[in-house]
Amino acid sequence: MTLYRTTFGGETFRFADLRETLAAASPLRSGDELAGIAAQTGTARVAAQAVLADLPLATFLNEAVIPYDSDEVTRLILDSHDAAAFAPIRSMTVGGFRDWLLSDAATPERVTALARGLTPEMVAATSKLMRNRDLIAAARKAPVTAAFRTTLGLPGRIGSRLQPNHPSDDMRGIAASILDGLSYGVGDAVIGINPATDNIPNAIALIEMLDELRQRHAIPTQSCVLTHVTNAIEIMARGAPVDLVFQSIAGTEAANAGFGVSLSVLDEAHDAALGLGRGSVGQNVMYFETGQGSALSAEAHHGVDQQTLEARAHAVARRYKPLLVNTVVGFIGPEYLYDGKQIIRAGLEDHFCGKLLGLPMGADVCHTNHAEADQNDMDVLMTLLAHAGATFLIAVPGADDVMLNYQSLSFHDIAYLRNTFGLRAAPEFEAWLEALGLIDAGGHLPDTDAPTRALIAGAA
Template identity: 55%
Template structure:
């Protein structure tokens, strides 16, 4: 296929589909670092003009990492529904964009087509969309999952209660958990990033959080975001795990750098289905982020947006309860400033939903990024407006263990109030029962963590 166009009297020609995809991407510092970004705005527009005319079949036939060389490519391609693919393979990427955004196309139609998509197709259409297109497209796609409560219903916004502690103090984590619960944070999950990844420590945190859930009869789930093998061993020893967690990457080489493989995650998924204490049927929690493969020198010459889309296509294999992009955590080397971070968050949410998974976002930035708290809050409004499933709830928005800035326990309630959103339904009923929520808003009791010292 000839990948060429003429723009303002100048001819632009691209050698491969991988190059077209990379140069059609919005400006990202990671792509610039990798030496694959468009050199000028005109070249970026030219790449998009070419991409818009590429049939979806060409994107499937030209994965950024060849099928024979990469187990991630194989896992994604082998899962394509061939019957549906035959219906859409002749669509160009531009036609696919118009179909998604059409008022005649609804969520059910998009969800059906999602079963025939690869990451390259999903990334390709995202590259042709403006920020508002991404909001509109993401909002119209509904992905509903269930673990101990129901994620992804329209009109809801959940919050992960993230009470991290620099020394994994059980008392410190418990106190921060209570504070988050008092603001209605935790309907997504009570999830802790441990500083000590040992089986004993992970088990202690799981036992403590399960005790809180049981004592207060909270409709949620617990998770410790350690390496998947640590969680598997903890489960073997009887630790009460609600959600099984792992970070994902978009190439086999990057997965290896994380110490994981498709086969290992298959094993973890089967174990979670058999031994997790939650009701399911969705038991997995994945985190991703643009730039992770490049940071591991495992991007295979592909741009970070395509590799991120491949994360979601891979995640779908395990039918996750939730996935979130930790969008600003990797740093300005990959997403330089608030503009790039915001763009990436909207891209990731749209791509995840288009793939058919429940998408949240850690609306965050590191302290050396060109961003501030107002940028973070502006992105949170955009993300919630786009129909995002959940955000983080971090004490004061400042993670004392991971040393980055994120959304606070106060932010989800503020977004719910501003945008007319509600907690997850089972959790909302629990909030009403304990007296911190009434008539769609927090009561005067909210924010008083001593409520949870009464038993």
């Protein structure tokens, strides 16, 4: 029987079980305080981290934070664990794994080979022993590529989702935002609309509009209307041109039920999308969003901290070999991530955990108006994530999403990351941008607006 206790500075700290230790070890955030599971004191937090550090990684294969019999996500995690992939690190403790990840011995080849041998709880525990810089350094060692009409995740590149939302789904308004984004070289990860009205006929109209626009301009990218997965199944059955199937997912069976999904529903949607065979350079057909706090929001957290649950959501995602996964860090509200400091930390954790588990992980670097955050915090997080190797970031016109009423990154911000740090768009999309003159041979925006005028004229 594992004992979760340690002595620090002459004081003994005890934790009831693995779940309580993980929660207490998590860096401070409002969601764990709201759930009543955060460490009571700063010293207790460090003590919990010390307890975690000495735990063998194998502990997580024997002690589930949510019981196997009552949660299909736990069953997925344990039943799909790859013992052969785990073998190189099977004798390590969590702290030993943290040290190894940060050492030169942990090459990208070795780190990426571990993915199927890692459980989300192992990765979450490891992240709790890392500072922000460690999360960046380690995530950079876990590149993940995925492809549909573009290839995402290649070294030296950063993708972007063009998010052209409109408060009443006006087709011309959405098209105007798409043209704006394309003129900044945004959209190689996906052109993805959150519909204001979530019903099937409306979604089909938007999907057809996106497909028509993509074909007219011969844009090598994929589109997605972020409607519920059960709608997507029906929409595909009706023959609409669906590229990617979207769903918000969480890390417990009960929270997923709150979203109206289960593994069997996701299996069905995944099979249907694969059957369409619409990808050209790859067949990664799923797009997932996750976010710390979603399980607590659905009152389905089982006393597990929100960061560990987020990593469990990543385990759900990886079953489907998705093209895109992003945390909506900062969107869910200050009762889960209170301020810029907590949002930045969570964004780096989510990216690290996703990458270690083998996901093409991106982020919606964002905040709401009732969080203690502003665009300065977003600047910091996007810059850090770009250096950590994020697969893609979301961008909207002028950083202002006029439908969901929150602030994300602007199209300008993607251009900033590319120009300042020499990062490039996905190769297929980049070639298209260059052919139209929307970027120059160096990947920079041109001095003239003639290509943008031509793009707008061509769309009229």
